[in-house]
Amino acid sequence: MNPESAAPSASPSPLLRPGHNCWRIEAAERVAFLIDGSAYFPAVREAIARARHSVFVLGWDIDSRLQLVPDGAGDGLPEPLGEFLDAAVRRTPSLRVWVLTWDFAAIYAMERQLLPQLSLDWLTHPRLRFRLDACHPFGASHHQKVVVVDDRIAFVGGLDLTRCRWDTPEHRPDEPRRVDAAGTPYAPFHDIEMLVEGPVAAALGALARERWLRATGQRLPPPQPAAGDGDVLWPAGVEAQLRDVPVAIARTEPAFDDYPAVDEIRRFHLDAIAAARRTLFFENQYFTAWEIGAALAARLQDDDAPEVLLITPQRESGWLEVNTMGVLRGRLHRQLTDADRHDRYRACCPRVPGLASGCLNVHSKLMVIDEQWLTIGSANLSNRSMGFDTECNLILEAGGRADVQAAIAGLRARLLGEHLGCAPEAIEAARAAHDGRLLATVDALQQTDDAHRHLQPLATVGSADLDHLIVDNTLIDPERPMTGDQLLAEFTPPPTRRSVRERLMAPVLLALALVGLTLAWRYTPLSEWLAPNQLIRVARELEDLPFTPLAVLAAYTIASVVAIPISLVIGVTGLVFGPLTGSLYAVGGSLAGALAGYGVGSLLGRRTVRRLGGRRFNRLDRKLAERGIFAVVFLRLVPVAPFTIINFAAGASRIGLRDYLLGTLLGLGPGAVLTVVFADRIAAAISKPTPLAIGLMIGCALILLGSGWWLSRYLQRRKQPSEPAVPCAAAPAAAEPEPGA
Template sequence: MTQHTDILIPHKTCWRIAPAGRFAFIDDGAAYFAAARQAMLQARHSILLIGWDFDANITLDRTPDGAEDEGPARLGDFIIWLADRTPGLQIRLLRWDTGAIKSMLRPSELATVIRWKMHPRITLRLDGAHPPAASHHQKIVAIDDALAFAGGIDMTMQRWDTPEHLDDDPRRTTPRGRPLPPWHDATSAFDGPAARAIGDLARARWLAATDEALPPCPAPHDCWPKDLAPTFTDVSLGIARTLPKMDGQDPVHEIEAAWLAMIASAKRMIYAESQYFASRKIAHAIALRLTEDDPPEIVIVTPHSADGWLEPIAMDTARAKLIEALARVDHKKRLRLYHPVTAAEAPIYVHAKVTVVDDDLLRVGSSNFNNRSMRLDTECDVILSHPRAADLRATLLAEHLGTTPEVVTSTLAETGSLIATVEALRGPGRSLVPYVLPELSSLAEWLAENEILDPNGPDEIFESLSKRGLYKGWQHLLRGRFRRAPR
């Protein structure tokens, strides 16, 4: 069996390596919200919520078996109730400043923010410690230095869903009852010294954003969610970061280095889920592998289109341009992109950021396959090597293909091919749909090729257009190693 124990190198591909007695991969928002609620109920000293966004109006679900605790369901009320219930508990929330402005102007949100600000043991601060056009994108929770969550799920609107991704789920609504589309996401939970390391990371981010130094928590205790089953036990986690270059802050590119090392290390296959596919460095690393005589298979699950009104112009077009270029070197047809759809064949939005390399290397975090995640935004990923990471890949593929992990595993054993397995199990209804290159407008191509909305770091925001571009650094491939993409 392939092992990747040498991927994690402190100060290069990760910040720290720390053990965890329990590690849980959490698939989709319903399970995450329930687990986070259960964990916060056990907090004694400190809850640090560090995120891109928090919506005080969302509901944190009750325990999966339906047994209700005594706290209110709404996040804003629950936070206040927790602080009132537990003397000595400090609750701190840090959210990206630019993204918070619009939501905090809503009357219901503003009312809760005022109540939070009035509470002596609840502190809400906005994180503006980032370059222009950047965002704070980490999604981490640290509870008493005893339990941590790290991944891609924000405690905000639209994130709640189950792995079933039902077409008409009456629970998947806004606080006002408006139906929301299916949403696929992922995060992780872990304890032990790895959780304390996330506590250190959260305090470092708090210091950077607020100039306030927080002390570590005394005497960590067990606050593992009672309904959350560990996926793995006794593992070592690598914690990787992206920190942008700023005055007084050296850039940190551990996530980029980890991505490149993981792609280079693959022997047989890479399975990835990403909201975007727009990073020229990731695409270049994949191109180098595809030109080999016997390349690994690479399957990437992405949304049909990026969320929002501006993101599709930049991200979807960049994806199309990069995939078109990669097709020219994919002489063994080892690269596939797919979109998940529901039983009624409606798109499922992919927000998860997950990778499984071969059978043992797992990464889950906040970073996407885009330039911002490598150089401009703040990010946090966790990486581990475990011989049963292939089970998670089977579970995710089964979710997307409307089958069982056992069927995925047995089909993969028969075919020996990840792509052949997906193709054998695809069909009408709940399934994976192959990506098709779209027709692109000249404006969209210009925006994508010049990385107007996805710069590769703070320096490139102010770099002339003649010096940037999707294919920067690809010259040796473009000059002769590319083949014509099939039409």
């Protein structure tokens, strides 16, 4: 079908404006759309294997154990990602590889590979570099997913080179190849990437170098590719959907230090929604951006409202996201449903027959507007992606070109065909029969019985009570960075008089939330070997050994060095050994782990620890040098950095061992004892739920909450002026020499 037959004949005016809703518009010699990991992963491997000069990988996460082609690539290089990258640079002396991923928060430690530095930097060739990106405000993340090869071709989309991402468009529930590095199956996963060749790839290379400079302080020169390199690099099995077309790059970057805020992706979404004539088609992991929702609600109330079809997961990943982001999404969904005067809004999840969860995990970030505009990238429809995290999207604008309109319409037909279980040609034929109406096309083709794939209307999930408790999205899904004072104010009760009931409700609800979190950790069947139930099993085995104290101290030491969250280990200790013995083990083990980390930091030296800790190390080093024992006590009471990073930083700093251990004991000891007792009381309440056991558990929770409340009040009274901005980079520009061959 000619897409112009379902749209007004006049071409819309250009929407893209560099400096407003995009960064740059550059030429692409070829463009291809790669749907799902089975198309993307082999293509990116083939391109990297052919690289001659440089490879940049920007990501939210990476896993060196990932096998990009489950059946084997057959290119003579190792299959695991880390070994593959190392072999690629060893085989090609002129090749350098730079990998930059988010310096992630501790809450994600259980989902990620431990110490990726080991397999992607320390044990690899010097021309393969891995670094963590901490150049962002507190609470923000580096979320761009970009791979650039020789500045000639580039991949941009929603897929990281990490675990649990590979899948085929069939999304079979019993797909034997869909397993992680440990052989554990995971649920079907849907995403999309855009592959581009030419000057736009060079622009993405410049973006990657700028990000590397901000994160590391090292300025990298661009490569000097030769003519014809694009033909060598373009994956042999990938068919280009477009040739010689302009492609725009849009970004999100939060204001940080001396870097201004960039919100090009937000501006493009708002401009595109306002310009839409007939259809707005979304695939997105999240839907919580209030400004995007308000713009859609305003359009749905127009007499000439466009159709809006949103494809998203049925529910978020895990109970925490369900009851936070899920609540915000449900609120926005109801807002659009109420604004839909003409029955032109629909939110759906793709249902897959035989799938235990029912609906497919949609991770893609795509928007199609009237076959005139298309954007694919890393940005979710969330406030974070619009202004708080770093993001990168690519945008196509038809500008009256029939081939671009046909390619955009064809991609949408492929995606709808995947979700409805029919060929793209059937989608286009049904759309032509229904005068271009998208929702009517879906209704005409889908078979809603359990034996067929179809789009199921989105059901609101999450607790109705939590909907009232979550007043706004300031902390859950922030739009912009928060200062320390603002963050403290969010957690500190306002100085107003409140009734007894109001004073009691907040601690009780927080205590229940804490109990629920602990129960989830205790009883959720997690497959990772570092899951709490696995740690408890190991701890119980240690309990039966004749040298239990030494074994426990050794376990704490290992956990501290490899960055297992210390609070998790302390909680497990309380569950297994009880309040008295567990407290002794927790305090002694924490000191042993702190001492081991101190020793590692001292041996590695300031330069190596600075690379590990990034800008966090600069601040910790300064505090430790200025305040000594008091700084250690403060850092243990208020963990502004992970336990392991603090240990390493202390060992590499000038603080004495005596002050360090005494500060650790004073700062960590009381909290460790309280945590052990609380964990023990939870176990007692679960095994024998007597009124006394439940009362003691709640009492322990209130003590913990009261201690945290007192600490926040104390810190508020002693607030100091904000510190001057600390550069993200750990070293000045070009301070680190290029590695040799």
